[in-house]
Structure formats: structure tokens, C-alpha cells
Amino acid sequence: MTVEADTIAAIGRARAAAPAMAIATTRAKNDFLRMLAGAIRESRAEIIRANALDLERARKSGRGGAFVERLTLDDKRIEAMAAGVLQVEALDDPVGTAIEKWTRPNGLEIEKIRVPIGVIAMIYESRPNVTVDAAALTLKAGNAVVLRGGSEALSSNAFLAGLISHALKNARLNPDAATFIRDPDREVIQVMKRSRDLIDMIIPRGGQSLKNALDGSAVPLLPHFDGKCHTYVDRAANLKMAEEICLNAKCSRPSVCNSMEKLLVHRAVAEKFLPSIVARMTAAGVEIRGDDATRKIVPTVRAATDEDWDAEYLDLILAVKVVDSIDEAIAFIARHGSHLADAIVTGDAETAARFEREVDSATVYVNASTRFTDGFEFGFGAETGISTNRLHARGPMGLNELTTYKYVLRGTGQVRA
């Protein structure tokens, strides 16, 4: 009961701060961002001290190296946070810009204008820099934000949230516009997901347990969940190009959602393509798991199980399957993919067009690596996440995706007939 009351009180403060934040001037928002960047740079020592508490707790509870690594804030990462905030400052303010404008035959002018969404809740894990990134982006787009980081980074997050509060105050904005929830109780998330009247959107960033915790949320989610990306090497592919694309899609950063997890190869080119790609992948440290046809061609490949076709490895593992046609490739992706990023390598324009049209993914690639599914790579100038939703925003998100719109209608006394 206390968790519920406290959480609602905290969210209520952000809600109350939202209307003024929605009409804050670009100058005030940019002042805040510059002050925040300055405060981060000036507080290096304190940030590292706060972070040390989290790191000690993680080590004591026996967390592994990768976990501790993600949790660590050092000089370089602190500088990257400050620089990221200044990058957001440099972005155009989306609020108040006209999306469309037209005049009706009766003289009524209609303007569709970007406005903030309202209160956005960010629920995230591990990396404490998300506290700063998320606040910078949501506030620049004129929203109030409720920040709920993982308990493993509580000390770091709380310190950074303090810097955000101070910077808001110094820019004469309401510090409640960024409300940090300190209570690590999982019940907090349950309260948030029921708070339809206080929160307009929840952006979750985390793993399966967070996904499960948010199941049945009454508040709309803009999730950033799994990426089971495919690359299909067509019979008409330039195989040299296909090799480079596949290696990049699998190996350049295997732990992220836009990396390739499944390779589909047309039977007509399998004998030529598979031995060489398997050799290069293996040399790069990738474990290959293949279907029967693949193993017939490259017998050293380990057999894939049924689970492999639906797995998201986020690791140096790749499942490989030989298909008989583009139809089979498209059907396989529809059944086993996550609709995030899927690629075809082909020199045939008609086949490419079919793939573009029929593969229902947020980002569909022809002759390029799936690793470009990213706000920076799209040229959005910011990393606000990659939506796996179909509604409101899909795929890489920029500042615009943190806004909604309203219509302003200007008349001279028009009435409806």
C-alpha cells in the first residue's frame, strides 16, 4: 500500500509539472541541457563515487564481468553522457513545428502542430547513462518524465537524477518535470502500468522479465524488445557482397537487437556460398548451427534444433537454413522473425521488390546490413530507442517520436452548415 501511494504521489508530481513543461521555451530547455552537461562534467568524482557503491554491491552479489562492465561509469563514459546531452541541445525543438497546413473552402485554416505527449515513464535496467539520455530527450520534446532505473544502479541513477533536478531548477523549470523513483520494489512497475490517468506512455528498455512485468499494461507501451533479424541470400545475390553484409550483420556487435540471428540461403547458391561464409564466420568466432541441407554441404556444422529458429542469441551464434524459394524465405521470416529488421541480398529487382513489399518488418533491407536499424544511422541525431510497436512509432525513433500533435483551426466566424 505504501509502495502504491508513494509511487502515485511521485508520478502525480510529474503529471502536475507536465503542462508548464509542454509550453517551456526552447531557450529554457536548452539552458537546462547546457547546465546539465556542465554539471555532469563538474561532478565526475562524485559520479564515480556514487557508481562505486553500485559496483561494489554487484561484485559482492557475484554478478559477472559483462554485468559489472555495463554498470560502470568511468571518465570516458561520463564525458560521453555530457556530450550526448549537448547533442540533444543542438537538435531542433520539435514542439510547435507545423507538420501540415491547409485551408478549407470555407476559409478555415487548419494547422497540424507537434506537441509533447505529456508524461512519459522510462523503465530501464543496468546502464546508468540511460537516466541522463532519457531525461534529456523526453524533456527536450517538452514532456515530463518519470525515471525508473534498475536497483543495481540505484546509487548512480539517484545521483544523476539529482543533477537533472538541479539543472532544471537552475533553468527556471520545475524539477518535478523529471521525477526519479527510488524505490526498487518490483511493485512500482505494477502501479505504473495501471496509472492510465497519470502516465501517457511507458518506454521500457530491458529483458524478458521486464516484458513479462509489463504484460497487460493499461498504459500504452512503446517497447524496445527483441530483435530476431534475418538475412536472406537469394539465388541472384552477389555472393561476395552477401558475405560482407552477413559478417557485418552478425559480428560487428552481436549483443544488440539489430544483429543477424538467422541466415537463409537459396538452395541454388548454397553449395557455393555456405563453405566460404561458414569458414569466415567460424574464423570470427561464430558458432554455426545448421539445418540438414546446410550440414550436407558443410558437415562440420552443428545441427540446429527447433528452438534455434525462434532464438534471439545476442551472441556469436548463427543459425543457418537452406530455402527453396523467396516464398519460403518470406514465410519463414513471418513465422520466426520479430518484425524488426530483415534483409535480402539479391541482384534481381523483382525479387527485391517482393521482399520489400511482403516482409512486414519495421526496417526492410535490400543489399545492406541490418545493423543500420538505429536512430543515429538513420540521421535522427539521437538515440531514443527502437520501437517494436506497430502503432505511434515503429523502428528507430528520433525526437519527433516523443511528440504527438494537435490541430489548430483559425477562422473568421465560420459555423457549420
Next chain:
Amino acid sequence: MTVEADTIAAIGRARAAAPAMAIATTRAKNDFLRMLAGAIRESRAEIIRANALDLERARKSGRGGAFVERLTLDDKRIEAMAAGVLQVEALDDPVGTAIEKWTRPNGLEIEKIRVPIGVIAMIYESRPNVTVDAAALTLKAGNAVVLRGGSEALSSNAFLAGLISHALKNARLNPDAATFIRDPDREVIQVMKRSRDLIDMIIPRGGQSLKNALDGSAVPLLPHFDGKCHTYVDRAANLKMAEEICLNAKCSRPSVCNSMEKLLVHRAVAEKFLPSIVARMTAAGVEIRGDDATRKIVPTVRAATDEDWDAEYLDLILAVKVVDSIDEAIAFIARHGSHLADAIVTGDAETAARFEREVDSATVYVNASTRFTDGFEFGFGAETGISTNRLHARGPMGLNELTTYKYVLRGTGQVRA
């Protein structure tokens, strides 16, 4: 248990039909619409016969005249349905159109393309024409649709759904793309709102009980709920213009969501404006309920209660309040409005700009009637509803609002650094 299994099976049929519907050609979709319009015209007698069963049931159960009136299909309404379908046929197909297109420095071409949402469920009450309107619009936008009308119109709806099925089949489209749920059990709605994996969006059209039934829906809603619209007559208003706007906003169709329910008048013009607007409203049959200041000026006005300020009358009733400033007007609208449509009448540009910026409604009017909040009046060429959501779509919706988008990226072997 049977309700659940049957409902899931029905929705599952629409889901299975969705991928082919998403890539159906414009020609096939238009063939379907023309065939449907033809079938409606040819089936007048049968439609009226099917409708007669609903009307008889309604009369037997003692439903009032307005209810029976809404339920009635006559020659004129049947022709209006057919004409509406042909209007949808004439609209441009949104699917496949490019929203944006740009090229990255590495030569990667990025195109943002409109695609269907997938499976849309329509839950509606009373008016059987919604079966036809909703199917025409959602299918033209390439979606599969699950239709769930009210039990009071079951016979009419089922007959019309049969015509839709036949027209789909005749146009060589899968009839499951429009799946009508016949079972009147309220549990059907509970199953629908849990079916996150089968339904991409629910569009509800109905009253408070439908709103309550959908509370906590795991499927995103695009609701069309209350409209508590305000008109604020500023101290700098042209009072003659204000009178015409208010009369139109209140009286032209009091039963709809974009009609005015509350009138706010600046104290500086209250003595001049109120006697005449009250007289004209009263003459038009409107019951006025006023605050103390209003009643001081026009003593015949009945006293408003606290409930009046939050009421949605949908009737010839108007609550009137005198305010001291634009600030008070904006704060009142924020507190008591429904963020759908609110208007100011003023000749002062600065005051108008403040109202535009600070009133957080889907449609904000300066010197015009709130009654223009409507897809046809916006020039969208169709009536797909008026969203009271903040996300995905806000305010009047056209065909575009029944779509989402994907990015197609065309390369020549690009890999990420």
C-alpha cells in the same frame, strides 16, 4: 470457455487473412468496394427484412424512439451506405505511398512507406451502417477487420456482414479479412481485449459501458469517447460573431461529441453578451445552467451544480460560467474538458496565440465553431472516427490513421562501421 475458444478462432481467421490483405492491390480492393456497393443496392428488400427483426425486438423490449430511430435502416439510409462505400473507393489508397525519403552519406536510401496496421477490431453499438462503413475503410487501408456490433442490431449486422463476405470473395480476396462476430455475449469483448497477439488495435464506438468494459485492455485502443467542448468568449471578442459561433456549436447537432457543452464568458463582456445569448439559446430550446455571476446578470437562468461543470449532456443543455481572465479560462478547460475540441472567440492576436498554445486539445479553435471536428469537415473524405487518444492518432481520422509505416532501406552492399 466456448465463448473464448470461438472468439479466438474467429479472430484467428482474420489474423490469418491479414498478410494477403496487406498486399492486396488497389484494384482488387476497389473491385470489392464497387461490388459491395452494388450488392447493398440490390439487397434493399432483404436488408429491410433483416432490420425488421431487430426493430421488432427493440420495440418488444420497450426501447425508446431515439433508440429505434438509430437502429432503423430505410431506403434512404441503405442508399447512403452504398454511396459511402463508393466514396471510400474513390479515395487514394494509402498503402505503399512514401511518407518521406532520404539518402544517407553512405549512399543508403531510406524510404518511409505507409503499410496497413494488421488486424483492427471494431466494437460498436446501435447503428448497423457502421458494419459497412468500418469494413470499407479498414479494408481499403489494407487491414483485416474483426466486426463486433451490438446485439440490438444483430440481424441487420449479420446480413450486411454476409454481403461484405460475398463481395470480398467476388473480388478474389479472402472473406475472412472481414470477420463478423455473431455471439452477443459481453465476454467476447473481454477475450478481444486480451488478444494482444491477434489484434493490433481496437476501435471502440459506444458509451460509458463499452468504455468500462474495455478498461485495462492489453490491445491498444483508438477510442472515440467523450467530448466536453468549451467555447470561451474573450473580452476582446466580436460579440456578434461569438453569438453565431456559440449557437452553431450548441444547437446544430447537440447529440454529437463536437457540440459545445460549456460556455465561458470574460467578466468584462458578460453584461453585454449574456442577456442576448441566453435569450437566443432559450429561444432555440436550450436549457441554460449558470454560475452565480451569470445568474446575477440573467436572473431567470437556473443555478448550475458542481456536476454540471464535468457533464457531457449531448442534449440541448448548456452550462455558463463567467471568468476573470484567459488564465482562468485555460485552467478551467484543462480541469473540466475532455481535450477534444475547445474554442476561443477573440479579436486579440496575443490572446488567441496563448489559447492555441496552452489549450491541450486535439482541435483548438480560434473564431470558429467546435462542430468542425470531423473527418469530412477536415477534408479527409471519410468518417473513420475522432480519436480521443494522444498516441498514434489524435482528433479526426482519415484513411491514413488506419495505417502504420515501415522503412525500406536500399543499398549496394553497405555495412556498418
